[in-house]
Structure formats: C-alpha cells, structure tokens
Amino acid sequence: MNLETFRYDNRIVRAFAIATIVWGIVGMLAGLLAAMQLFLPAANFDLAYTTFGRVRPLHTNAVIFAFVGNAMFMGIYYSLQRLCKARMYSDKLSWANFWGWQGIIVAAAVTLLSGFTTSKEYAELEWPIDIAIAVVWVIFTVNLMGTILKRREKHMYVAIWFYIATAITVAVLHIGNSIAVPAGLFKSYPVYAGVQDALVQWWYGHNAVAFFLTTPFLGLMYYFLPKAAGRPVFSYRLSIIHFWGLIFLYIWAGPHHLLYTALPDWAQSLGMVFSVMLVAPSWGGMLNGLLTLRGAWHKVREEPMLKFMVVAVTAYGMATLEGPLLSIKSVNALSHYTDWTIAHVHTGALGWNGFLAFSMLYWLFPIMWNTKLYSVKLANWHFWIAILGMMFYAVPMYWSGVTQGLMWKEFNAEGFLQYPNFLETVLQLVPMYGLRALGGSLYIVGVFLMAYNLWKTAKAGQFVPEVEAQAVPLKAQAEHVEKGPSYKHRWLESRAVLFTVLSLIAILIGGAVEIIPLYLIKSNVPTIASVKPYTPLEVLGRDIYIREGCVGCHSQMVRPFRSETERYGEYSKAGEYVYDHPFLWGSKRSGPDLHRVGGKYSDAWHYNHMEDPRTMSPGSLMPRYPWLITQKLDVTSLPARLSALRKVGVPYEPGYENGTAQQELDTQAAQIVANLKQGSIEAEADREIIALIAYLQRLGTDIKAEPTQAAQAATSTTN
Amino acid sequence: MLKNVLTDIGGIGLYGVISVCLFFLVFSGAVLWAFLLRKPYLQAQSQLPLEDGSR
DSSP, X not given: XXXXXXXXXXXXXXXXXXXXXXXXXXHHHHHHHHHHHTTOGGGGTTOGGGSHHHHHHHHHHIIIIIIIHHHHHXXXXXXXXXXXXXXXXXXXXXXXXXXXXXXXXXXXXXXXXXXXXXXXXXXXXXXXXXXXXHHHHHHHXXXXXXXXXXXXXXXXXXXXXXXXXXXXHHHHHHHHHHOEEESSTTOEEESOOHHHHHHHHHHHHHHHIIIIIIHHHHXXXXXXXXXXXXXXXXXXXXXXXXXXXXXXXXXXXXXXXXTTSSSOHHHHHHHHHHHHHTHHHHHHHHHHHHHTTTTOHHHHHHOHHHHHHHHHHHXXXXXXXXXXXXXXXXXXXXXXXSHHHHHHHHIIIIIIIIXXXXXXXXXXXXXXXXXXXXXXXXXXXHHHHHHHHHHHHHHHHHHHHHHHHHHHHOBOTTSSBSOOSHHHHHHTTHHHHHHHHHHHHHHHHHHHHHHHHHHHHHHHSOOOOEEEEEEOOGGGSOOOOOOSHHHHHHHHHHOHHHHHHHXXXXXXXXXXXXXXXXXXXXXXXXXXXXOOOOOHHHHHHHHHHHHTTGGXXXXXXXXXXXXXXXXXXXXXXXXXXXXXXXXXXXXXXXXXXXXXXXXXXXHHXXXXXXXXXXXXXXXXXXXXXXXXXXXXXXXXXXXXXHHHHHHTTOOOOTTGGGTTHHHHHHHHHHHHHHHHHHTTOOOOTTBHHHHHHHHHHHTTOHHHHSHHHHHHXXXXXXX | OHHHHHHHTOSHHHHXXXXXXXXXXXXXXHHHHHHHSOHHXXXXXXXXXXXXXXX
C-alpha cells in the first residue's frame, strides 16, 4: 500500500477557538447592555454610540457572526481535515479566512455603533463590508472544496454535506439580499422596495438562521457527538433524509416572518405550510443525535462535553418544534412583534449554538493541548449556571411575550381597547426584563468560568500544532465494483462538485418559488395613486430613522386586526411601501407601531419627545436623542442619495437633486420650524431633528390624501 | 414565456399545489433512496468519525 504521511493543522483551529471565546464574551456583554437598556433608559448613557438602536444590532451580529461564526469555523477546520484525511487545502487561505473574518467583525462593531446600517436584520452591514464578507466567504468555500477534492477518504461523511450546503447557501443568501446601489461610502439603498424587500430580507433572515446557525452545527453534531460517545450515529439512513429534507424545505419557510402583513396571502400560506413540515426533518435529526447516545448515557454523567451536547440537541428539538408552532397563523397573530420571538431565538442561540460551541471547546482544548481538562467540577458549574441562566432568560420572555400579546388585544365590555395607552403594556413587563438581564448575566458568568477553565487547561498542557497521520491516496484506492443504490450514492458522494450542484438546485427551488411570482405577477402589489415618493427632507429624516435603529423597537406594519386598527388606524397596504428602500416593517414592538403616526401628534410633541421621551410620555423607556437637536443635517449627501434612489426605481425627475430638491427641502424645513415656534420651541432649520420630524409626520398619511382610491386599493389587496 | 406561464395560472392555488407535489416527490425520493442503501455501506460510513480515535 502506498501510504502517504501528512499533518493536520491545529494552529488554525486554536485561533478560531480563542476568537470564539473572546467574541462570545463581547457579544454577550453587548446583549446584557441591551437587555438593561430595555428597563433602564439611563443605561443608554444619552450617547448616540451607546443607544439601544445601535447596541442591539451589535449584539445580534456579534453573537451570530463573531461567536457562532468563529465556533463554526473552529469545528469545521478541525473535523474536515480528519474526515477527509487531508490537511486543509491551503494554509494561506485558512489564515486569510481567519484574519479576514476578524477584520470584518471589528469593522462591523465600529460601523454599527457609528450608525452605519442598512437596517435589515442580521444584514445590517453596509456595502463595503458586504463585499468583504463575500470575498472571505469565497476564500472559505475554496478552502473547503479544495480540501474535499484532495481528500484521501473516498466518501464524504454526512457532516461534510452539511458544510457544503452551508457554504453555497450562505453565499447565495448574502449576495441575493445585499444587492444595493451605493449613495456614498457607508450608505446604500436596496434595489428591492416594500413587500419585495421584506420577502427577500426574510428569505435571507430565515435562512441565515437555517444555514449559518443550523446546518453547520448539525454537521458538527454529526461529527463530535459520535466521537465523544465513542459510537456511530444512530441511523445513517436518517441522517441522509435529515440532510435532503432539511435543505430542501428550509428555504420555503421564510414568509412565516411576515404573517398577517401586507405580503400576498398565498406567500404567507406557503411559508406556514412549509414551516410546519419542517418539524419532520428537524426532529429526525434531533432524535438521531440523542439516540446516538443509546447505551452510552453513563458517559453523559462523566463527560462535560457530552452534557453540553445533550442540552444543545434538546434545545434544537425545542426550538424546531416551537418555530413551526409560531408559524401557524393563529398563533403568530398573538406572538408576532412580542418577546415570545425573543424567547424563541434565545432557546436556539443560548441552547443550541451556545451549548454546542461550549461542548466543542471542552472537547478540543484537552486534545489540542494534549492534557486533561483542568477542572471537570468547574465545567459542571458552568453547565448548571448556564442552564439556570437560560431558564431565567427564557421563562420571563415567554411570560412577557404572552402578556404583551394579550394586553394589546384586550377589549373592555364597552368594546374599547382595555389598554389604549401602549406604555401601560410596556411598564407591565419591566420586572420580566429585569429577570431576563439576570438570566443573561448568569449565562455570561458561566462563559467566564469556561474561559478560566480552558486557560488553565492550556497552561497545564503543551500545544500540539500539528498531528501526523497516514492514509492511502484516493487514486491508489481500488474502485468498488459493487452495483445498486449504495454504489450510486457512493458515486454521487465521491463527486463532490456534482453533489454541490445538486444541493444548490435543492435550495434554489424553494427560493425561486417564493420570490419569482412576486416579481412577475403585478397584482401582488396593487398600486395606490396617492402614494408618492418621499420629499428630500423626508428622505434624510428616514435615513436618520435608519441610522438610529428605530426599527429595532418600532414596527411600521399595522396588521388587519381590530385590536390594531383601533389602536393605530387603517391597516397597512402593500401599495403604500412601493418607495420604501429599504422596508422598515420591523419584527418587535418594544414601542408602538409607527406606520400611522404621521399627523397624530404636533411637531412640537415630536421635538420634545425626541429630546426626552419622559416629558411627553411619563415612565417611557425610550432612550433620549439629544444629539438630534444639536447636530447639523448633512445635506451635502442629498444629491447622491436622491440619485441612488432614482437608480433603484423611485421616480424622481432627472436632475431633480441638482435643481429644486434643495429648495423644497428648505421650504419644508422652514414650515416645521414655524410649526415648532407655535409650540414655543425655537429651533434651527438645519438640524437633524427637523428632518426626522418631517419623516415621522409623513408616515402612513399618503392613503388619507385620496380616500376613495385608497379604499379601492384596499379592496383589491384583500381580493 | 415564463412570465406568461406564471401570470396565466391565475388562481395561485395551483401554484401552491405544484410546490407541495414537488416537495413531496423530492422528500419521498430521499426516503426511498435512503432505505435502498445497503447495510455494510451505511455501517462503513457511520464509522468515519471514529476512525482516528479521539484525536
């Protein structure tokens, strides 16, 4: 036999492991700060950089892309080499992947806190960083596929299939959702508007959960769980069904984020049906994981790594049962926009991703440093503190979500809203928010214990940078003569490129089914004649709204329920959003919906409210925005912004930005200043607050301009 | 052409039915495929992570 000797690279795994721990702590601390800001407005520090609207995307991005992302790379770089019996395709690409990714994380942190954001959830980063992400992702994919192609193991284990699906789908999603026209170095407008933008965003958002947080970790589960349990996966057959079922189904389910919105009904129903069906492959995978431990449960008691793994897989099971439940329209009517969604995602993030990452770290450190874990007792402490932290996080959030949902919908005996003042429903939740912060703190304490434990483990051992291994090269391995389905499947697997193309087709079908009709069938978005593009001042005001992350707490989508039309006014129509690049429907209501806020309050009310919300709304938990009063409005970027908006389809006349636009802006600003004067407020016309007021006063008012047409449009939307 | 096909289906219900059928076919195909695979092959595959011990 022609044995080849080669070395597995542990250095890159170590680098990603350290990054996982460091960014995990940073991301979770950002989450803790955001959690505290929700019941303690002073925790916003009255600074633009530290307000909730900017800290929240920092938290979500740091946890998803920095913590979970690095953990994913760590696990893949370790397991792929061993499953392929080959060193990574290129050390240079490995390190370009590592440093590129860390650079993106730092750039993300700086830009998000500076207010550079697209506002699209989990895709907030602006276009230059989006391009960097695409480049680094291509580097990772080339390294992954290169390693697979030069492997010495003929067949690709199921974990590798999940890695391939991750690599190609994340690329498709990221590029598809990030197509935008730049209006400066850190500003862009998506080519999609309103309903289409919403659908593309949630096609992305839902599948980012699927293919960034789920499929790579399922691959890692299929590798690390059997390894730690010392026995093969329960059913390899089930893992095949799990894989094809999951990747084919997941893509279809995106519209469940948009139930009861202005999205066409057929798309909502499609999303709901496929979400419910997702239970089947998800639970197949979960049971496959848990049953792998049959006869080895005693090991779970002794091995901290397995403890974390079992909870991770169980949390995956809970989250993937709850997800379809929340996708049922009648449940979603109650749960959507409430903290129930927050509880749901944290079952996944803290339980599934967090515990699986911890599990891998506890497994890899002793192996890579060739020693024993410093303290099993400390790891057990971490385990129980983290469990307690999760409980303290999730239970108050479920309580809070259901409370919110019920209070929003409650009517009194006279047929009026029981809680017409939105603030009443918010103040009710403050104790729950306090408990949630306690839960988060406990979870972070656990991570610190782990970091200490792993640090001591590394200190006690000697790092093994490379591991020598031997295998027969693929060419020298004799071809199998076996025929039949097994042979065919082997044939398919042994052709990694063909396998990749088939996976790509599987994920493209679902996306195409969702998105193509929305573009081709005009009746899906009935136009409303009275809906006009935003004025120049409103465009700048809208961009300030985006910059401050207002969408993190305020939706702009009145659903067609009596409880909502009573509270906010006429329900939202698809045709009202045709000039909204990007859409700002939001996904959570820590504050009230704002789609019909235009004309509801005076300009002076908004001015005072932005300066200090508690003067207008005693007890409000909204942050203060004093800098909007003092900061000058940047009008120099207006031509670039209007021109970019025209490119994405907003019908501004050619040359408008260099002609009357500035004049119109001044006139509208002067009018707002005059209105403020009536409210005894002396304001300057060139401040940011003026633009923001202009935008807020415009919101949802277009259809009021011509009631008959609006009513007609409403009828055609519901038909 | 594609535009006409999609526009002409009118009731989007049919579109949904086609989608579900497509899914059903792919899913049953995967199940059928998995159950036709032979045991020695499956056993060999599931041993892959265990081959190099605990390294």
